[in-house]
Amino acid sequence: MPKISKRGKQMPESPIRKLAPFSDIAKKKGLKVYHLNIGQPDIKTPxxxxxxxxxxxxxxxxxxxxxxxxxxxxxxxxxxxxxxxxxxxxxxxxxxxxxxxxxxxxxxxxxxxxxxxxxxxxxxxxxxxxxxxxxxxxxxxxxxxxxxxxxxxxxxxxxxxxxxxxxxxxxxxxxxxxxxxxxxxxxxxxxxxxxxxxxxxxxxxxxxxxxxxxxxxxxxxxxxxxxxxxxxxxxxxxxxxxxxxxxxxxxxxxxxxxxxxxxxxxxxxxxxxxxxxxxxIDTPKSYFDEVISEYRGRRDTLITELNKIEGVQVTKPKGAFYCIAQLPIDNADTFAQWLLEHFEFNGETVMVAPAAGFYSTPGMGLNQVRIAYVLKKEDLIRAVQVLKEAIRVYNAL
The missing domain is CATH 3.40.640.10 (Type I PLP-dependent aspartate aminotransferase-like (Major domain))
Structure with a gap:
């Protein structure tokens, strides 16, 4: 059988997208999945x-x-x-x-x-x-x-x-x-x-x-x-x-x-x-003023809610619309997949991006996730509540 290239083997999986099949399965089960994993803005295009x-x-x-x-x-x-x-x-x-x-x-x-x-x-x-x-x-x-x-x-x-x-x-x-x-x-x-x-x-x-x-x-x-x-x-x-x-x-x-x-x-x-x-390029400045104001509010909401979870460490981002959160778990890859395969809280779960895929050094970021705050504030609050319950259940297994 012909073999693929070394370059093909070395090409890394996306930590952002590799769990998508598990998300699709969760949705087919009827679960609502809060996507904290990908930087897809919900703001309307100009x-x-x-x-x-x-x-x-x-x-x-x-x-x-x-x-x-x-x-x-x-x-x-x-x-x-x-x-x-x-x-x-x-x-x-x-x-x-x-x-x-x-x-x-x-x-x-x-x-x-x-x-x-x-x-x-x-x-x-x-x-x-x-x-x-x-x-x-x-x-x-x-x-x-x-x-x-x-x-x-x-x-x-x-x-x-x-x-x-x-x-x-x-x-x-x-x-x-x-x-x-x-x-x-x-x-x-x-x-x-x-x-x-x-x-x-x-x-x-x-x-x-x-x-x-x-x-x-x-x-x-x-x-x-x-x-x-x-x-x-x-x-x-x-x-x-x-x-x-x-x-x-x-x-x-x-x-x-x-x-x-x-x-x-x-x-x-x-x-x-x-x-x-x-x-x-002709988009008026008012568009950006509203967008930045919205994301600032989302950032502040997310960080406030994450800081309510015991054992979570997170720093307040100054820009973009992401943060790295360190969770009180052993392995974020395992946890992220478990969230989609085996966990639900009142018919809801969350999807996060394991942060190890954002590091090149082996062993780094194993208990960290990247969170994109591209959801509305009320959804962010609910998503973090689901995450908090998930951490409790996961650590009790």
Missing amino acids: EVAINAIKNIDLSILEYSPSAGYESYRKKLTQFYVDQNVAVAIEDVIITTGGSEALLFAMGSIMDPDDEIIIPEPFYANYSAFSAASGAKVVPVNSTIETGFALPPIADFEKLITPKTKAILICNPNNPTGYLYSESEILQLGTLVKKHDLFLIADEVYREFMYDGDIHYSVMNLVGLEQNVIMVDSVSKRYSMCGARIGCMVTKNKEVISAAMKFAQARLSPPTVEQIACEAA
Whole structure:
């Protein structure tokens, strides 16, 4: 029998999606499942984007340019400039989601067995993207005790080897909700400059900040134009996860040239969705004011309720819409599956994402889960009540 590749075997499962079949079975049993596992916003997509789709007048649904429509890139560039992020249209390649932007970035700068340093816990698909690129993830640990702040720069530096090509961060962070400060970004900038590395920043949650903080983009690092790559997406900003439109942004012309070869190989990003995304840029500020206010309330509700459960440790996230909660259980993978297979409380259960899948170091995060607060406040309150009862029952088994 033919064998699959080593790369195929090494490709990790998604801790976010791997339990979906058990959720489907639970629903078929008639249970209500509160989805705390996935960052799918329930906020309505802006009307300007929906209307752009409804009003499309095309006789041929044709390929778009490999770099994306010029009109969209031009408008997106102005969007960034309005946010004090100075980029030009030639610095931007439109991609099929932020995922493809990361794949393009890694494929453009990394060879097989090259190393990329990432603070853990990190978005689980970074491991998958690295595996697909043949690269090796080198984790640097951040802890719940520090609120998942950036690890000391000395911890990064001691991991740098001749094979190190890049440092990757997510800011604000998925899965922890931590927002890296300007000072922390500047420290990373100094480090990559010193060792001639790339700094890749996944900034897809840049709008989602709740305590008056200011997002500092890596694109604003002076003198590091050749070192910095930014990844962005419309998925969360406009609640358009299904559009699968993102972008890779860098002033490094060599990286842009290499990434364009990948862009040409996959032909083009989606046509209809680019039209919707171009329209979405006209979304009024009031939309974001309401969204941020809603998520701030959800965050505060979730953290308040979680802190009522004895033995739970959680830090208040500053951004994005996730948190890592440490539970008084032995194994979150086992617990998460048990929740869907064997537990119900008044006809309800919850689905969480085991956090071990967000770590690269074996044995880390075994009793932690990532929770996405993308449900309405009343559902979050009820979900945590169900979780509290589940922990009690589970630990009594």
